[in-house]
Amino acid sequence: MITEQQEKTALAPHGFDLSVTSGLQRYSAQHGELTLTSVFQPVFSLSHMRAIGYEGLLRAHDALDRPVSPIDVFGEAARVGEVLQVDRLAQGLHLENFSLLGAEREWLFLNVHPGTLIEPYHAAALLANLNRLGLPPRRIVLEVLEADATDLDALAHAVDAFRERGFLIALDDFGAGHVDIGRVWQLNPDIVKLDRIMLMHAAHRADMAATLPALVSLLHEAGKLVLIEGVETEQEAQLALSCNADFVQGFFFARPAPGLADSSHAQVIIAEATDRFREQTEARERGTASRxxxxxxxxxxxxxxxxxxxxxxxxxxxxxxxxxxxxxxxxxxxxxxxxxxxxxxxxxxxxxxxxxxxxxxxxxxxxxxxxxxxxxxxxxxxxxxxxxxxxxxxxxxxxxxxxxxxxxxxxxxxxxxxxxxxxxx
CATH class of the missing domain: 3.30.450.20 (PAS domain)
Incomplete structure (x- = not known):
């Protein structure tokens, strides 16, 4: 249980540096020899044809300004036992930079290590950051991905506590590795993110393409909204439309960027994809009727x-x-x-x-x-x-x-x- 005193004191001085690039203010932070900052990938509602949220993504550069993969950043942090500290640093950066975007009602999708939710000190730091920035919990979607050593009962209890505070919960990477339907029942998320691997299989296998809509329907019947991530091609966009996904994200619609999505461009992209979906659906229905x-x-x-x-x-x-x-x-x-x-x-x-x-x-x-x-x-x-x-x-x-x-x-x-x-x- 997070006490009021923990929530007030857990936020350490963040030491973030504010800079201006191409007229856009954003924070960065030093971690060893690395410079860390944020970019945001829009999450679009196919029905609303606009961004309804942004996922905070870490970007890192070394002392020679060469990009370093976030996977390598967290991999090294795990090796030296600092993964929760780096996770907390990344969350702080994303929150600071999100507060500068000017997004008035969109969600921030925030990746969180299970330990951040389970351990009171790290959870208090997250809550203190939100309180200081004036961001209500209802604006935050916590993306949960279980780690190998996660105590699932403790994680489920922590997820319930955060949901009671007003946060939304997303289960990340569904369909990849051992993240399966059982985790949906255990963690009871509001949103399930289907991993890109499922799209890749569906794009090359007719049986998988036929199964994907059924999976989305099953999740809908369980009361979960469905987000398909990693949509990179026209074919994958059509698959997302055909399976009745609620939300999408991926390079086909918009790449990660420091600022807000171009709403007019996004609306055109989604409208054109929807028109092509309608044409293909009508042609398929005519063919079916003929056969x-x-x-x-x-x-x-x-x-x-x-x-x-x-x-x-x-x-x-x-x-x-x-x-x-x-x-x-x-x-x-x-x-x-x-x-x-x-x-x-x-x-x-x-x-x-x-x-x-x-x-x-x-x-x-x-x-x-x-x-x-x-x-x-x-x-x-x-x-x-x-x-x-x-x-x-x-x-x-x-x-x-x-x-x-x-x-x-x-x-x-x-x-x-x-x-x-x-x-x-």
């Missing part, structure tokens, strides 16, 4: 014949004769499958043999499936699901469904289409 059209026509005809009294096996042949049609099946009004799957293609046998325990679906209950519920809501209309993983073969598919009156019973006719094959067609 599905023959399946829908065949499926409508099958439903019509089923309602007229023909058997399931008789009505499905035209649908199943299409290249990527997988199976037909019939559900009762409670979602229970009547009879086995109707399958035409013999080339499915080898794949199906690997999932033989799932082959007989007679009596299976598909009540939970969206295609069943959608069909009942609007009978007589073909409904098409979004692509999902079929339980039959663990392959992507879409399901067509329609509620049909068969005699005195309401049934739901269903047909699966292999979607990965459709996408590659």
């Amino acid at each position: 599905l059209a023959p399946y829908i026509r065949a499926f409508e005809r099958a439903a019509e014949r089923l309602g007229a009294g023909e058997t399931l096996e008789e009505v499905c042949w035209n649908f199943l004769a299409l290249d990527h049609a997988a199976r037909c099946f019939l559900l009762d009004a409670n979602g229970r499958q009547a009879g086995r799957n109707v399958v035409l293609r013999v080339d499915r046998a080898e794949q199906g043999a690997r999932f033989l325990p799932l082959d007989d679906a007679q009596g299976a209950n598909w009540l939970r499936r969206p295609y069943f519920r959608a069909a009942l809501v609007a009978p007589g209309r073909v409904h098409v699901t979004s692509p999902y993983l079929s339980i039959n073969e663990a392959l992507p598919c879409v399901t067509l469904s329609m509620a049909v009156q068969v005699g005195d019973r309401l049934c739901v006719l269903c047909g699966d289409v292999d979607w990965l094959a459709e996408l590659l067609a």
Whole structure:
């Protein structure tokens, strides 16, 4: 627990030097032979099309004015046991320089070592700095990245205490190393930052590109805002848009700089990327509708014949004769499958043999499936699901469904289409 006296006394004289470069005032500090200062990388809201925050980043130069990587600065500090002191120095610099920017409502994203949050003296120094500069905690997003030796219970307790004071909490580098979904539950952040490595994988692998929106959706359902960092290319910007991320940062939108972002330039960049996303989405939807059209026509005809009294096996042949049609099946009004799957293609046998325990679906209950519920809501209309993983073969598919009156019973006719094959067609 941080006492009032600790908060008043923990801030040591900072010894920062104020200089003016290109008309911009900013503080620097000496650490051994290194000169340290701050730059700020904007964090943009894709919906607001403007910067809603700035991440403070350390910049270091040696005695000959050669740049030194921040990784090397903190690496050397860790080697000599001074990592918390350097972390505190960097925080102080970022706070001082942020106070000079003139940002009126934007957040400061501040990287903090777990020890800064856990140890009362260092936490008090952070609070004292804010108090002296007149920055309320609600303006600060503490970016937390667990260290190898972090006591997670102690860190979670400290994070709760800072949140109660009004700070926002971000979990940094999600998806890199061992920072996983379990940390989201333990630390309960307000914002989750997806590491650039996830974007890089998604840019080169279709399965990862399809997974990223689901991950963002999962985090949203858990009550977390999502920030994708390291966006450097047009393709990566489109991925961020397509997965419904809330915030982005990266060279594509703006590079780190000593001052505020050029708001007009940022708005143009985001607006142009959004327009391209809309065009690509509309083109993809037209292509999807075109590919599905023959399946829908065949499926409508099958439903019509089923309602007229023909058997399931008789009505499905035209649908199943299409290249990527997988199976037909019939559900009762409670979602229970009547009879086995109707399958035409013999080339499915080898794949199906690997999932033989799932082959007989007679009596299976598909009540939970969206295609069943959608069909009942609007009978007589073909409904098409979004692509999902079929339980039959663990392959992507879409399901067509329609509620049909068969005699005195309401049934739901269903047909699966292999979607990965459709996408590659």
